[in-house]
Amino acid sequence: MAGPVVHGRAKLPNLPWVVESASLWETLGLEDVSLLNDLEAIANAVPHLMPTDVITVNEGRPDPDGAIAVIAPGTGLGEAFLTCDRSGFNAHPSEGGHASFAPLDRQQAELLCFLQERFGHVSFERVCSGIGIPNIYDYLAQEGSTDESPEIAAKLAQADDRTPIIVQAGLEPGRSARCSATLDLFVAILGAEASNLALKVLATGGVYLAGGIPPRILPALQRGGFMEAFRPRAASPTSSRRCRSTSS
Numbered sequence: 151m152a153g154p155v156v157h158g159r160a161k162l163p164n165l166p167w168v169v170e171s172a173s174l175w176e177t178l179g180l181e182d183v184s185l186l187n188d189l190e191a192i193a194n195a196v197p198h199l200m201p202t203d204v205i206t207v208n209e210g211r212p213d214p215d216g217a218i219a220v221i222a223p224g225t226g227l228g229e230a231f232l233t234c235d236r237s238g239f240n241a242h243p244s245e246g247g248h249a250s251f252a253p254l255d256r257q258q259a260e261l262l263c264f265l266q267e268r269f270g271h272v273s274f275e276r277v278c279s280g281i282g283i284p285n286i287y288d289y290l291a292q293e294g295s296t297d298e299s300p301e302i303a304a305k306l307a308q309a310d311d312r313t314p315i316i317v318q319a320g321l322e323p324g325r326s327a328r329c330s331a332t333l334d335l336f337v338a339i340l341g342a343e344a345s346n347l348a349l350k351v352l353a354t355g356g357v358y359l360a361g362g363i364p365p366r367i368l369p370a371l372q373r374g375g376f377m378e379a380f381r382p383r384a385a386s387p388t389s390s391r392r393c394r395s396t397s398s
Contacts, residue, residue, distance in 0.1 A: 151185050151187055151188060152164065152165075152187075152188045152226065153245075154187065154245055155185045155187050158170060158171035158172060158184075159171070160185050163226075163245075163248065164225075169185060171183040171184060187230070187243035189220060189222060189228035189230035189243055189360075190230055190242065190243040192220060192228070192230065192360050193218070193230040193231065193242070193243075194241045196232060196239075196241075196358055197218075197232070197239045204358075205368060207359070207372060207376060207377070208380075210356070212354065212355050212356045213355055214355070215234045216352070216353065216355030216356075217231055217232060217233050217234070217351045217352055217353050217354065217355055218232040218353055218356050218357075218358065219344070219347045219351050219353035219356070219357045219358070220232070220357075220360055221340070221343065221344050221347055221357070221358075221359060221360070222359070222361030223278055223279045223280070223340060223359075223361045223362075223363045223364065224279065224280060224361035224362040224363060225279060225280045226247060226275050226279045226281065227246075227247030227278050227279040227343075227361075228247055228360075228361065229245075229246035230242060230243050230244050231244065231351040231353065233351075234355070246274070247274055247275040247278075248273045249273060249274055250273060250274075251265075251272045251273060251274050251339075252342075252346070254338070254342050254379065257335070258335075258339065260289070260293070261277065261286065261289045261335070264288075264289045264292065265277070265289070268285075274339070274343050277336070277339050278336065278339045278340050278343055279363075280313045280362070280363060281313075282336070283313045283332060283333075283336055284312045284313060284316065286332045286335050287312065287316050287329070287332045290328050290335070291328065295331075296327045296328040298326060298328045299325065299326055302315065302319050302325070302326045302328075316329045316332055316333070317329075317333065317363075317367060320332055320334075320367075320370070321333065333367065333370050334370070336367075337370050337371060337373075337375045337376050337379075338375050338376070338378070339379070340359075340379075341375065341376040341377060341378065341380040342379045342380070344357050344359070344376075344380055345379070345381070345382075348380075
């Protein structure tokens, strides 16, 4: 479930759905049904990843018993973490993606003001997810510091989902200054929120990027903007933590 599960019941934040395990097993004639938060499921998989399953963005010296943070920008923004005890790692869900967006600089503060007029409350999900990328693009369009090519402008005007077009154009050098700036700003915000999560859970065991977006924007993550935003928030106890992106 892409939302919190409480006593076998999930009310999804981004869909008008209420899902109950009891209703499911009665309707489907099953003996039992368990609901699991989607990021909790992803976090459960992290200790079982093989070296070929991950791409390292920043190498570190993880504590084998330390907490692990998982942040997953996809359609929305999911967050979870793992703690370790004698039985091994235990995954914990979170709704951190809906926490209030905290700007790092003047441009991000102006982005916040722009989106407050549109949405009221601005969560990290509004700027750090698939649904958030067009929000960043719209802010840069009204800001006026970047140009857009007629080709990309025409594609965006006809698209039901602008995010894939913005991401692809942003990855291709010289194709779209505005899409490239959108991707750079997205990566910086992701780096800052990954750092926030690492500090909150004391993620000395590592920080893992999951979700559908990181594998698609790997070149942008490796250009340096992600770690520039990640490192300023790092305190000395977590200075050795590493960031990784799942390869699938």
